[in-house]
Amino acid sequence: LPAAVLLKDTKLMDVKLGQLGSWLAMRDFTPGGILGAIRRGHERYYNKYINVRKGGLGGLSMVLAGYIILSYMWSYSHI
Amino acid sequence: VLHTTRPLHTTQQSLAPVPPLPEKGGEVRHGLIPEEFFQFLYPKTGVTGPYMLGTGLLLYLLSKEIYVVNHETAAAACILTVIVYAIKKFGPNVAAFADKLNEEKMASALAMKNDTIQTLQTAIEEEKKEQWRAEGRSYLFDAKRNNIAMLLEANYRERLLTVYNEVKKRLDYQVALQNLKRQKEQDHMIQWVEKNVVQSITPQQQKESIAKCILDLKALSKSAHATV
Numbered sequence: 001l002p003a004a005v006l007l008k009d010t011k012l013m014d015v016k017l018g019q020l021g022s023w024l025a026m027r028d029f030t031p032g033g034i035l036g037a038i039r040r041g042h043e044r045y046y047n048k049y050i051n052v053r054k055g056g057l058g059g060l061s062m063v064l065a066g067y068i069i070l071s072y073m074w075s076y077s078h079i
Numbered sequence: 080v081l082h083t084t085r086p087l088h089t090t091q092q093s094l095a096p097v098p099p100l101p102e103k104g105g106e107v108r109h110g111l112i113p114e115e116f117f118q119f120l121y122p123k124t125g126v127t128g129p130y131m132l133g134t135g136l137l138l139y140l141l142s143k144e145i146y147v148v149n150h151e152t153a154a155a156a157c158i159l160t161v162i163v164y165a166i167k168k169f170g171p172n173v174a175a176f177a178d179k180l181n182e183e184k185m186a187s188a189l190a191m192k193n194d195t196i197q198t199l200q201t202a203i204e205e206e207k208k209e210q211w212r213a214e215g216r217s218y219l220f221d222a223k224r225n226n227i228a229m230l231l232e233a234n235y236r237e238r239l240l241t242v243y244n245e246v247k248k249r250l251d252y253q254v255a256l257q258n259l260k261r262q263k264e265q266d267h268m269i270q271w272v273e274k275n276v277v278q279s280i281t282p283q284q285q286k287e288s289i290a291k292c293i294l295d296l297k298a299l300s301k302s303a304h305a306t307v
Contacts, residue, residue: 048105054178057166058107065111076147 110166 007019008026015023027033049059106114112129120128140146 049107050104052101052104053181054102054174055104056107057110057170058113059104061110062107062113072146078144078147 007015007023010023012023028036049055049062108114108117117129120132124131141148
C-alpha cells in the first residue's frame, strides 16, 4: 500500500482532472513563489535544450516560435 | 526556523566534481515540437496522430479567421523558405565549426589542468627529496661536532704550549741568575786570591825565585846542548 502523497506535493501530470482546481489553488502565488517557479522552469528548459555539448537548433527556435505566437496573440484583438 | 535535529553536511559537497554535460539535448522534431509530444500521443493515435492534430489545428485557425491571411503571411512564407533552405545547406558546417571551437577550449582547459597536476606532482617529489635530505642532518651535526672538538683541542694545545714556554722562561731566568751569581763570586774570589798572593810575594822572595829560575834554565840548556 503506497504511502498517501499530499495533494500539495504531486506533480501536475499526476493530478486528476477533478482535483485540478484545488491543486491550482494550493500553489504558491507569492512574488517569491512566482519567481521561484519562473526560475525552475527556466532551469529545466535551459538544462534540457541549451546547456549541452552538441546543442541543436530546436532549443533556440522553440523560444522564437513561442515568442512569435505570443506576440501575434497580443497584437490582434479580434481573438 | 532551523531544525536543530537536521543533520548538516551529510552528503558530499555538491560543487565538485561537476558532472559532465549531456551529449545531446532533448530531441526536437522539425525544429519546433519536442519529441515528448509525439511520444505522448503515440499510444492513442499512432505515428500520424500529431500530424493530423497539426493539420486540423491549422485548418481551424485559417477557417475561423483566428489567423488572418494578410501581406505579412506572404513575407513570412518567403522568409521561412529561405531560412529553412539555409539551415539545410549550411547547418552541418556551422555545427562542425562550433564543435571545433568547443574542442579547442576544452583542450586548452584540459592542458592547463594537466600542467597544474604535473607541477604539483613535481612539487610533491621535490618535497619528498627535501624530506630525505633533512634526514641527513645527523651527519651534518656530527661533522660540526668534530670540527668544534678539533678547534677546542687545538686551542687547548696552544695554551698548553704557552704555559710551558712561560714556565720555561721563568725557570731559565732563575738558572741564569744563579749561574751569574756563582760566576761573579768565583771571579771575585779569584781576583782576591790573586791580589793577596801577589801582595804576599816579597821582593826577597822574588829575587830568589828569579835566581832559581835562571839556574834551572842553565841546567836545562846544558842538557839540551848535550842531547843535540
